[in-house]
Amino acid sequence: MNVYSRIFVTAKKHGMSIKELARKAQIGENSIYRWKTIKPSTQSLTKVARQLHVSTDYLLGQEESSNKKDCLDIADKNAQLLYEGQHVPEKYVNMLRFIMEEDRAEKTKTSKN
Template sequence: MTLLSRTKEIAKKRGMSMESLANKVGISKSGIYQWDKHEPKPSTIQKVADVLHVSTDYLLGRTDEMNPTTVETVKKADIDDDELLLSFQGKDVTPEYRDAIIAILRTMPDRDKDGNII
């Protein structure tokens, strides 16, 4: 499927005419229909994707997922682990401060997974 055909398809799903899409993006309707012969600038593709609420990769046929989600990696470490080196704002936390932080955390009441006090 080409950039033009994907754009037409998703515009139709969104109930938007090609003329309306072109006006929102700031290009001519005939310019869109030239995409089969001349690829538009990346900035134009991004504007079209934004108006249609899809990713540029979807428009370009790199994925069939309209709005792929990213998975964020969560780092988790046990602060009570003696092997763990702590830092704050790019500077190492001294063992004394680390012990003080752990002591403060130990005085906190137990909480459930939602942060509510048990």
């Protein structure tokens, strides 16, 4: 599978068209289509990989798994959580933070007793 094919398949899994992906990655609208025949720039490929939550190695075919296992700290106010490729609304992120803080407080209280 070539770079374009991997991008196409991965974008489809995220419910995105190639044009939508290019827009979100802030690259030229037809850039990705040209990758059928030419090699992408490292900078553009990195932007696309970030949008698809995969490594550039995966898109280049140097790694078979598209599962990028990054750690994300939900306490980080700048972190954007995803669920099945869709952004989690801020109200739910805040609920998760609240639950985690309550859990930590409960554990701290229990360990002091």
